[in-house]
Amino acid sequence: MSRAATLLACDWGTTHLRAWTLGDDGTVLKDRGFPFGVGRLSAGEAPQRLAEVRTALGAQGLPAILCGMVGSNLGWVATPYADLPADAADLAAGLVEVGDPAGRVRIVPGLRTPGFNGAGDVMRGEETQLFGWLAAHPERRTGRQVVCHPGTHTKWMVVEEGRLTAFCTAMTGELFAVLTKYSVLKSEAPAGDVTAFEEGLNAAGAGDALAARLFTARGRLVAGGRAPESASSYLSGLLIGADVATTPALIGIGLAEPVALLGDLELCAHYGRALASRGRGYEIFDGEAAAIAGLHALHHGSLGR
């Protein structure tokens, strides 16, 4: 096993940067998070911040590969989107090298689709986890796979024979954040009340009429006598339940198809409970490991296709 770092891999999103140094075989040698997401960068600040990352991880001079919102107009440079359908080779072909005196830096392109209604949909970051996950086992690149990456902007994805053919974004996590922070549903209680979460899953019903179902989170306190501390868990269950009940159908995902949940493990577990409550099969996969595998394979041109 190699002990020498040969790559600096970064998942650089809106709120955080996560960096790893990797050996030739993809082994993680160092791992560190930084608070400077691209949402907090001033124009032109990205190279200086990456230099700090290099210093902190002893990664001076290493080639670097970056995915996430760093490739948007908020980040280092707005890399072009690759259009669907897209496979690993399309992603690799879309890598954008930026000039940086501190070492070779390449940024992973985002992906774009007309979306379920032609309005247009985009992703930046999740594609690297997806193709890292696909690269890990050849059988994932045959047949049809349904993958869900839950988060601020949850992505539902359909993969056919190793090609991403459709995806759809639901603002589930962001709705939870703005409603618990700024609305009449605001609550400082942490989620984690399992009973209230399941009550929320039930309240999601068919997932229709969300603006009305959301107000039940208020009604159950004021008219139903429930404890205010249960509000955020209820809201979480309601939003995730509605997402699971309605978003997949927009891009032709059937009710019987099992779902690979890929991302933050705790959030994946919430989505898993929502899927299970509707009798749907699922399996959970660690998004961080997939991101590392994806960045490593993209760098080495070994994503498979």
Added chain:
Amino acid sequence: MSRAATLLACDWGTTHLRAWTLGDDGTVLKDRGFPFGVGRLSAGEAPQRLAEVRTALGAQGLPAILCGMVGSNLGWVATPYADLPADAADLAAGLVEVGDPAGRVRIVPGLRTPGFNGAGDVMRGEETQLFGWLAAHPERRTGRQVVCHPGTHTKWMVVEEGRLTAFCTAMTGELFAVLTKYSVLKSEAPAGDVTAFEEGLNAAGAGDALAARLFTARGRLVAGGRAPESASSYLSGLLIGADVATTPALIGIGLAEPVALLGDLELCAHYGRALASRGRGYEIFDGEAAAIAGLHALHHGSLGR
């Protein structure tokens, strides 16, 4: 026609207080808005604020009748809710008189229902407009009426033979406010782009999958090249379209039933466009006139039955 003021009538909500002095026949003699909604009051501050209203309108010593959130735990006193079904007599019987040395003050009760899924739903303020509207014409108190009061918390209501038998709240206005202010969809452009509003109405589709449909407001800018200035009108159309498409069915309102839109005239016009785009009939009624009529009739015990 009487020229002497005999009643101080107030609609005292979360953000504003609107006050009128009325003659014996309900004629408005003075009319004034104040910025101290109950959301900004400290505990026990309400009587002092009403004294300021009396001074400003020359209404010292007049009996006063108040509706809205002033009857909540944020306001003067938390008045008990009246339960559905409720008619004008139930509302009148629920008036709560509070002790105030400056004159007789009565507060209209709120209304409560188990709601479409038993979670519980409440209203405070809209009931006064509703019963004021019903009182204005006897034929509204026969047969079945579907009434929608659009707003921060839009209320859909079913009236049968003058009794409110069901209502449901949709957080449509509040979703618009928090999303345009705090989310990735934030926009400082005023609504008013008719084309984008209609694009939003179409994007609401069947009103399902709202968390995903909302993200099309982002996708159409980033991947679809639409002007950022159009974002808030699109979002308004999408949210109102989804509300109109889905909330009524939760309380058994049929697709063919015409809707009486009662409230702010501009907002009613937006809802009217959404209803018309789905081939539904509607008529618009001024909520302010209905509030005045409701408060006047409640005071005089002349709401009808």
